[in-house]
Amino acid sequence: MSNLSDEQGQRRKQDCPNKQECFELLQLILDGEATAEQKEKFTREHLEDCMPCYRNYHLEVAIRELLRSKCTGSAPQELIDDIKRKVVQNLAH
Amino acid sequence: MEEVIRQQYSEKEKLNIFNKEFMPHINSMYNFAYRLTLDADDSKDLLQDTYLKAFRFIDSFQQGTNAKAWLFRILKNSFINDYRKKSKEPSKIDYQEVETFYNSEDVDRQITPDLRVEALQDMIGDEISVALNSLDVDFRTVIILCDLEGFKYEEMAKILDIPIGTVRSRLHRARNLLKEKLSEYAKKMGYKNA
Numbered sequence: 001m002s003n004l005s006d007e008q009g010q011r012r013k014q015d016c017p018n019k020q021e022c023f024e025l026l027q028l029i030l031d032g033e034a035t036a037e038q039k040e041k042f043t044r045e046h047l048e049d050c051m052p053c054y055r056n057y058h059l060e061v062a063i064r065e066l067l068r069s070k071c072t073g074s075a076p077q078e079l080i081d082d083i084k085r086k087v088v089q090n091l092a093h
Numbered sequence: 094m095e096e097v098i099r100q101q102y103s104e105k106e107k108l109n110i111f112n113k114e115f116m117p118h119i120n121s122m123y124n125f126a127y128r129l130t131l132d133a134d135d136s137k138d139l140l141q142d143t144y145l146k147a148f149r150f151i152d153s154f155q156q157g158t159n160a161k162a163w164l165f166r167i168l169k170n171s172f173i174n175d176y177r178k179k180s181k182e183p184s185k186i187d188y189q190e191v192e193t194f195y196n197s198e199d200v201d202r203q204i205t206p207d208l209r210v211e212a213l214q215d216m217i218g219d220e221i222s223v224a225l226n227s228l229d230v231d232f233r234t235v236i237i238l239c240d241l242e243g244f245k246y247e248e249m250a251k252i253l254d255i256p257i258g259t260v261r262s263r264l265h266r267a268r269n270l271l272k273e274k275l276s277e278y279a280k281k282m283g284y285k286n287a
Contacts, residue, residue: 024265066216087111
C-alpha cells in the first residue's frame with residue numbers, strides 16, 4: 001500500500017457511505033478470508049478513493065503488528081523439560 | 094465434531110508425533126494458556142495438563158491433520174472444564190445481547206473509534222497486552238486465535254465449537270472493543286482526538 005501523499009489525501013472522499021460493510025470486508029481481507037475478487041475490488045477501487053477506509057486499513061494493520069510483537073511469549077524451558085520428562089515416564093508405565 | 098478414527102501407534106511413533114508435531118507449538122500453547130488464565134501458575138498447569146492429555150489421547154490424532162488446531166482445542170476444553178470455574182472471570186457473555194448490539198445503529202459509533210496509527214506507534218510498553226487481557230475471555234480468545242496464531246475462521250469454528258458466522262461476529266465485536274481500550278490509552282497519552 002502506497003504512503004499517503006497530500007494530493008492523494010485531498011482527492012479521497014472524507015466520508016464513507018458503507019462504513020460497516022467496508023469494515024467487515026476489510027477484516028475478511030486482512031484475515032485472508034476474502035476472495036481474490038473481493039480483495040481486488042476493495043483495494044483497487046475503494047481504498048484509493050475513501051479516506052476513512054484508507055485510515056482504517058492502516059490502523060488495522062498496525063494493531064495486528066502490535067499484537068504480534070507485544071502479545072506473544074515463550075514457555076519457560078523448565079516447564080518444557082518437565083512436560084517431556086513426564087511423557088517419557090508415562091510411556092514407561 | 095467429525096467421527097474420530099482411532100489409530101494404533103507404536104511407542105516409537107507416539108514419541109515421534111509428540112516431539113515432531115506437538116512440541117513445536119509449545120510456545121503458542123503457553124501463550125494461549127497464559128492469556129486464558131491470566132495467572133502464571135495456572136497457565137503452567139493448564140499447559141502441562143493439555144500436553145499430557147494430548148499424549149494420552151494420541152491415538153485419536155491423525156497424522157497429516159492440523160496438530161496445532163487439535164492441541165488448541167484440547168487446551169480450550171481443559172480451560173473451560175477445569176479452570177474457568179475457579180477463575181475470577183465474570184459470568185459468560187450474553188450473546189443475544191452481543192447480536193442485538195451488532196445489529197443496532199449504535200454499531201457505527203463503535204466501528205472507527207478515532208484512534209490513530211501514530212498513537213499506536215507510541216505504545217511501546219505493555220498497553221496492548223493489558224488491553225487484550227482486559228477483554229472478556231471469549232473476545233480475547235478469538236483475537237488470540239486469529240491475529241496472533243493465524244487460524245482460519247473454519248479452524249476457529251472447530252476449536253471453539255461455534256458456527257463460522259459466530260466466529261466472524263465475535264471477532265468483529267472483539268476488535269472494536271480492543272480499539273476502544275486502545276483509544277482510552279491514547280487519550281491518556283495525550284492524543285486529544287484519539
